[in-house]
Structures are given as structure tokens and as C-alpha cells.
Amino acid sequence: MVLAGQEVINFASNDYLGLAGDERLMAAATAAIAKFGTGSTGSRLLSGHRELHRELESAIASTKQTEDALVFSSGYLANLGAITALVGKRDLIFSDQYNHSSLKNGAILSGAAVVEYPHCDMAVLKTQLNQQRQNYRRCLILTDSVFSMDGDLCPMTALLAIACLIQSST
Ligand SMILES: Cc1ncc(COP(=O)(O)O)c(C=O)c1O
Helix, strand or coil: EEEEEECCCCCCCCCCHHHHCCCCCCHHHHEEEHHCCCCCCCCCCCCCCCHHHHHHHHHHHHCCCCCCCCCCHHHHHHHHHHHHCCCCCCHHHEECCCCCCHHHHHHHHHCCCEEEEEECCCHHHHHHHHHHHCCCCCCCEECCCEEECCCCECCCCHHHHHHHHHCCCC
């Protein structure tokens, strides 16, 4: 975008790569609308599934070299869907206090017990995990990688080490 006559990258949006205004994508979207209309007309479970959805998911799975992929229409919904699929009533979630609201609400919706740890505090996380892990079936550590309000990063290497340590002792 241009701000006060200067070209800058707008990190207040999620369009860091400028794809929303990319002419190739705009042409592809327009062609898709001409062929399929402006909406899928229903949930995928009922009448809304299109072959295009599967093609996109297959392409993502192939690019990311994963078994499969599932596309959600927003990041918020992806977090709600993923968390509620992974854990339930007999499980425990440790959640960074500064997590995005989609992670917090996904945790609540899952029915798991939720414990918030102080922002990026790995010492507290480790202590609480040691104290509580054995009382639950599964345990999910939930964190943003880049925190959206301050732009700081979670200590991923330390967090993974704690998760592996706990996993190997259960
Ligand atoms: C860290 C984080 N997670 C999830 C979301 C939700 O994504 P979406 O706006 O695509 O629903 C946002 C967006 O605002 C975000 O900043």
C-alpha cells in the first residue's frame, strides 16, 4: 500500500503477500464465479461439496506432503475445528494466556479442562504439566506461533522439548 507517498507493506492485514490484488488470482476467482456461482449453497456435509474443494485439498496435501488436508473458510474456524477434533472431555489443554480468541474458544468448545499458563513461560508450563498430566487421557499444548497483538514469537524449540519429555514419560 502507499502511505504518505511511500510504498509500504501493511502488516495490519493478513494480505502480506498481496495476493488479494494479484491479477492471476482475480481472473481465476472471476472465472470460478462464472462457472460455479458465488457460493456453495450449503454445508459440505449436505449439498455444498464441490469437486473444486477436493482438488484444492489434494493439491495442498501434495505440496505439504501430508496424508490429507481439510480447508476451512477462515482461520477462526480452522482453530475451532482442529482443537475440537483432537481433544474432548477426558483431556487437558494448556493454553498461553495471550492466545488468539479462536484458540481460547476452541479450547472451551472442546470440553477439555483448560489451564492458562503465563505468556511464553516455559518453566510454569513444565511444572504444571508434571503436576497434572497423569490425571487426563490426552494433553494438548496450545499456542500461537506469532502472537497477533504484539507480534512476538512463542519459544517453539523449548515448548517442543517439554512436550516430547512429557510424552516419553507417559
Ligand atoms: C493469530 C490468529 N489466529 C486466528 C485468526 C483468525 O483468522 P481469520 O480472520 O481467518 O478467521 C487471526 C486473525 O485475525 C489471528 O490473528
